[in-house]
Amino acid sequence: MSPAITSTIILALFTFIVLAIGLFGWAKKLDNNASDFFVASRTLGFAALFFTYTATYHSASAFLGTGGFLYAHGMSYWAIGPYTQTLGGILLYLVGSRVWLLGKKYDFMTPGDLLDAFYQSKFLKVLTGIVLAAFVIPYIQLQLAGAGWITEFATLGAVPYVWGALISGIVVLIFVYLGGMRSVAWTDIFMGIFMFVAMVAGCWYLTDVLYGGPTQTWLTVAEKTPNQLLLPGDAGYFSLPMAFSWTVIITIGLSVAAPHVIMRMFSAGSIKVLKWVAVLSPLYLIWIYISYIWFGLGTKAVFPGIEFPDEILPRFLYEYTPLVFAAIVCAGGLAAVLSTANSQLHAASALITRDVYQTIKKDASDKRLISVGRIAIVVIFLFSFYASIEKPPLLAMLIALATGGMAQIFPMLFGALFWPRATKAGALSGFVVGTVVMVWFTLGKIDLLDMMPGLWALLFNAVVFVVVSLCTRPQPAEVIRKFHGFLDSDEAKLLLKQSS
Amino acid sequence: MELETSVKTAVDDQEEAMRLIKKHTYLLPRTKLGWTLTVIVIISFLMVYPGLIWANTAYPFLFGMPFTYVWLTFWVHVMLVAGIYAARKLWV
Numbered sequence: 001m002s003p004a005i006t007s008t009i010i011l012a013l014f015t016f017i018v019l020a021i022g023l024f025g026w027a028k029k030l031d032n033n034a035s036d037f038f039v040a041s042r043t044l045g046f047a048a049l050f051f052t053y054t055a056t057y058h059s060a061s062a063f064l065g066t067g068g069f070l071y072a073h074g075m076s077y078w079a080i081g082p083y084t085q086t087l088g089g090i091l092l093y094l095v096g097s098r099v100w101l102l103g104k105k106y107d108f109m110t111p112g113d114l115l116d117a118f119y120q121s122k123f124l125k126v127l128t129g130i131v132l133a134a135f136v137i138p139y140i141q142l143q144l145a146g147a148g149w150i151t152e153f154a155t156l157g158a159v160p161y162v163w164g165a166l167i168s169g170i171v172v173l174i175f176v177y178l179g180g181m182r183s184v185a186w187t188d189i190f191m192g193i194f195m196f197v198a199m200v201a202g203c204w205y206l207t208d209v210l211y212g213g214p215t216q217t218w219l220t221v222a223e224k225t226p227n228q229l230l231l232p233g234d235a236g237y238f239s240l241p242m243a244f245s246w247t248v249i250i251t252i253g254l255s256v257a258a259p260h261v262i263m264r265m266f267s268a269g270s271i272k273v274l275k276w277v278a279v280l281s282p283l284y285l286i287w288i289y290i291s292y293i294w295f296g297l298g299t300k301a302v303f304p305g306i307e308f309p310d311e312i313l314p315r316f317l318y319e320y321t322p323l324v325f326a327a328i329v330c331a332g333g334l335a336a337v338l339s340t341a342n343s344q345l346h347a348a349s350a351l352i353t354r355d356v357y358q359t360i361k362k363d364a365s366d367k368r369l370i371s372v373g374r375i376a377i378v379v380i381f382l383f384s385f386y387a388s389i390e391k392p393p394l395l396a397m398l399i400a401l402a403t404g405g406m407a408q409i410f411p412m413l414f415g416a417l418f419w420p421r422a423t424k425a426g427a428l429s430g431f432v433v434g435t436v437v438m439v440w441f442t443l444g445k446i447d448l449l450d451m452m453p454g455l456w457a458l459l460f461n462a463v464v465f466v467v468v469s470l471c472t473r474p475q476p477a478e479v480i481r482k483f484h485g486f487l488d489s490d491e492a493k494l495l496l497k498q499s500s
Numbered sequence: 501m502e503l504e505t506s507v508k509t510a511v512d513d514q515e516e517a518m519r520l521i522k523k524h525t526y527l528l529p530r531t532k533l534g535w536t537l538t539v540i541v542i543i544s545f546l547m548v549y550p551g552l553i554w555a556n557t558a559y560p561f562l563f564g565m566p567f568t569y570v571w572l573t574f575w576v577h578v579m580l581v582a583g584i585y586a587a588r589k590l591w592v
Contacts, residue, residue, distance in 0.1 A: 279583040
């Protein structure tokens with residue numbers, strides 16, 4: 001059997017298993033209502049929530065972009081990634097426990113539901129829904145591009161880029177369309193485990209074969225590319241302020257403010273589940289890179305001058321390891337891609353359906369909402385697929401920009417959960433200023449004090465939010481009682497205790 | 501008369517809102533353990549930002565690994581342990 005056919009069969013088998021699990025999730029649905037479709041009827045247990053959170057976190061950028069990042073910037077990666085994941089875990093509980101309580105009490109399903117209820121603004125709900133969806137769509141586009149790249153590479157060109165992106169995308173489309181959050185969670189359990197084992201094993205094997213194991217790799221790197229063991233790395237990009245700004249923005253943007261994460265907070269079966277997912281997820285998220293850091297740094301030291309460092313992992317797998325092993329690890333890369341694409345597709349559909357459509361069409365039935373959600377999934381998929389045909393770069397840089405945009409929701413979310421003095425005018429003005437600064441600094445390539453645009457946008461956003469809130473009338477007493485009063489009440493404490 | 505009543509209601513509502521804001525605003529930890537763990541997490545973060553100004557060196561190698569790697573790995577695990585301890589002892 002030719003290598004291309006062997007590889008194609010392994011990838012096809014993996015894709016088929018994912019589809020079968022997705023359909024199984026659809027068959028296991030509890031109910032045919034919007035709550036089940038968007039937040040799995042708030043019944044996700046530890047395994048489902050843990051893997052749907054972690055597998056979604058690591059995307060095409062994790063499998064491909066990490067190699068490019070380590071190759072270009074060295075140790076800077078270790079000063080950013082693990083800190084964003086650990087701080088993100090702590091924030092996931094601090095913010096998530098309140099989001100979970102309010103969701104359970106008032107049947108919230110999306111960030112817009114919660115923000116609208118506190119700030120009493122349909123306009124804010126629609127605006128955040130559209131802006132967040134706008135930042136999520138490029139993310140889906142990147143995943144489809146990642147699927148195309150991996151498939152073309154792993155099948156040795158037998159399945160071209162466009163077909164790889166299309167077929168993988170259609171598989172995701174089918175089970176997200178049918179099963180919603182429940183199918184997403186089921187497939188993420190399988191893909192989360194698969195990708196962890198594949199990435200750790202693949203990079204460890206390569207480190208052993210090519211560089212003589214971890215200790216020898218460190219010594220080689222120290223001898224040949226010593227700057228890669230320090231900040232800012234060979235490329236000189238990651239000064240301490242730049243690494244700091246990345247850490248803050250990705251922590252907030254990817255661990256708390258991203259719409260799919262907020263929807264996972266709503267989906268938790270109990271507060272205990274959410275708590276343990278929050279503190280244990282960093283173990284998975286950090287240690288999936290344990291061997292990638294040796295491989296990435298070692299590759300730069302031994303093979304300098306590689307033109308496309310994003311490709312180092314699949315390329316070296318196919319050059320230096322047995323074919324079947326390389327194909328299985330690349331299927332793990334496909335798992336990283338699909339597990340992110342499914343969640344983002346689902347979240348974007350929820351934003352359009354709940355935050356935009358339902359706000360305009362208040363009397364829409366549950367059946368109608370699910371239909372609109374499904375149409376939104378198809379439209380977003382087609383749009384993202386079309387955009388991915390242009391082969392966008394898979395650099396981690398793009399992910400950082402997208403998270404910077406999503407992070408702009410954080411000040412108003414913080415206000416609704418922790419700061420009752422927050423007002424509608426403060427939330428709206430902060431969000432608009434933050435988003436404008438984000439776009440302006442990014443498009444204008446403005447580099448202020450060597451920190452990324454997202455951090456400046458967040459700072460402007462937060463200052464405007466606080467100042468305008470303090471200068472305007474507080475939200476009505478009834479609303480504060482409904483939110484912060486409830487969160488401090490015996491009823492909330494009882495709800496927490498019952499579910500823990 | 502109607503206008504007077506509605507103004508009075510608005511003023512009353514604002515006063516009640518301010519009372520609730522005062523009652524429900526607390527941004528700092530409320531227990532000794534909460535404070536301790538928060539300080540540990542903040543110190544761990546400060547050990548990297550800006551601590552890396554002083555710890556940004558590959559040597560000495562510790563356990564066969566460069567100093568920066570050990571430093572970054574150590575402090576992130578301090579945070580991780582603080583989180584797990586909070587989950588066991590502090591959080592519901």
